[in-house]
Amino acid sequence: MAKIPEEPNTHSESCLTNAFHFNSSGLLAARQDEFMVAALLKEHVLELLGVLTGGNVIDNRSSLANCGLRPPPPQAKTDHSRMNLKDAIQNFDPSCLRHTLVETRNPDGSVTVTDKYGLPKDHETTEPRPEPNFSTYGFIVNPNPDMQVGDVDVDGYHILFGSLDVAKDRECLKSHGVTHVINLISNYAPNYFPNDFQYLSLILYDDYEFRLRDSIYQCSDYLKMIKRENGRCFIHCDAGRSRSPSMVIGYLITVEEYSYERAYNVVNNARNVSINFNFRSQLMAMA
Numbered sequence: 001m002a003k004i005p006e007e008p009n010t011h012s013e014s015c016l017t018n019a020f021h022f023n024s025s026g027l028l029a030a031r032q033d034e035f036m037v038a039a040l041l042k043e044h045v046l047e048l049l050g051v052l053t054g055g056n057v058i059d060n061r062s063s064l065a066n067c068g069l070r071p072p073p074p075q076a077k078t079d080h081s082r083m084n085l086k087d088a089i090q091n092f093d094p095s096c097l098r099h100t101l102v103e104t105r106n107p108d109g110s111v112t113v114t115d116k117y118g119l120p121k122d123h124e125t126t127e128p129r130p131e132p133n134f135s136t137y138g139f140i141v142n143p144n145p146d147m148q149v150g151d152v153d154v155d156g157y158h159i160l161f162g163s164l165d166v167a168k169d170r171e172c173l174k175s176h177g178v179t180h181v182i183n184l185i186s187n188y189a190p191n192y193f194p195n196d197f198q199y200l201s202l203i204l205y206d207d208y209e210f211r212l213r214d215s216i217y218q219c220s221d222y223l224k225m226i227k228r229e230n231g232r233c234f235i236h237c238d239a240g241r242s243r244s245p246s247m248v249i250g251y252l253i254t255v256e257e258y259s260y261e262r263a264y265n266v267v268n269n270a271r272n273v274s275i276n277f278n279f280r281s282q283l284m285a286m287a
Contacts, residue, residue: 146240149176150271152248154256157227161248162271163240168192179231182219184243204243208278213286216250223251245273246283253287260287 101121104112115121145165149172152159158177166172167181170193179198183191186201200222202215219235226233237243245267252263260283267273275283 147172148240148271149234150240150245150248150267150273151176152252152266152270154252158232159223159235159248159251160232161235161240161244161267164189164236164238166234166240167236170196173197173234176234177232178234179229180222180226180233182222182233182235182244182247184215184235184237184247189238204237206237206242206276206279208276210278212246212250212279212282216247216254216286219247220251220255224255240271241274242276242279245271246275246279249275249283250286253283258287260284263287 100116102114102116102118104114106112113121146163147165147169148162149166150161152161160176160178164185167183167189173181173193174196180200181191181193181197182200182202183189184202184204187203191199191201200218202218204210204212204215223233235244235247248267249260249263252258252266253260256263258266263283264273264275
C-alpha cells in the first residue's frame with residue numbers, strides 16, 4: 001500500500017522560518033518575528049479555551065485564573081498619571097510651604113534665629129512646645145550644685161579649680177584659703193566677691209576652635225605672681241571639667257615642665273575632668 005505523503009504545514013513552517021530569520025537588521029528583525037510567533041500562540045490558546053468552555057470566549061482575568069493561567073498584567077495608566085503630575089506642578093503654590101527658621105547656637109551659647117534668607121527674626125510659633133532643658137547659654141542645667149574643689153599641690157603651692165557653684169559661695173572659697181580667683185567665663189558670670197578676692201577675668205570658649213596658648217600664658221603669669229605673694233588661687237569655668245583644668249595643666253607644662261601625661265594625671269586625680277579634644281591636642285603640642 002503506497003504511503004501518502006503528509007501535506008506540509010506551510011503556515012507553521014513560515015512562522016518558524018520568520019522566527020529564526022536574521023536579515024541585515026540582525027536582532028531587531030528576530031525580535032519582531034518573536035512577537036509574531038507570540039501573537040499566533042495567543043490565538044491558538046484562545047481557540048483552545050473556547051473549546052474547553054463550550055465555545056464561550058474567555059476575556060476576563062478571573063476566568064483565566066480559574067483555568068490555571070496567569071492573567072496578563074493590568075495596563076498602566078501612564079497618560080493619566082502624567083497629567084496628574086503635570087497639573088500638580090503647574091498648580092503648586094509656594095506660599096503653602098511652612099516657613100523655616102534656622103537656629104544657630106553661637107560659641108558663647110547664645111542663639112540667633114534667622115529666616116531662609118539669613119535675616120534675623122524673632123522666633124514665633126502658634127504651637128505650644130515644652131521648654132527645652134537648656135539654659136540661655138547653651139548648656140544643660142544641673143540643679144544640683146557641684147561643690148567639689150580640685151586641689152593640685154605643687155611643692156607646697158596649692159592651685160584650686162572647680163565649677164561656678166564654688167565661685168558663687170563666699171564661705172566655701174574662704175574655707176579653702178582662697179585669695180585670688182581666675183574667672184574663665186566672665187562673658188556671662190560676674191566676679192561675685194570683688195571686695196573679698198582679687199580677680200583675673202578671661203573669656204574661654206569650650207569648643208573645637210578656641211586657641212588656648214594666650215590664655216594659658218596669662219593664667220601662668222598670674223599664678224606665678226600669686227605664688228610669690230604666698231596666696232592661693234581658685235580657677236573656675238562653668239562645670240569645672242574642661243576649661244579650668246586645662247589652665248592648670250597648661251601651668252604645669254609651661255612653668256613646672258611636666259609632661260602632658262603627668263600633668264593630666266595629677267589634675268584628674270584632684271578632680272575628675274573631661275577635657276575636649278581641641279584642648280587636649282593643644283596641650284599635648286605644648287608639652
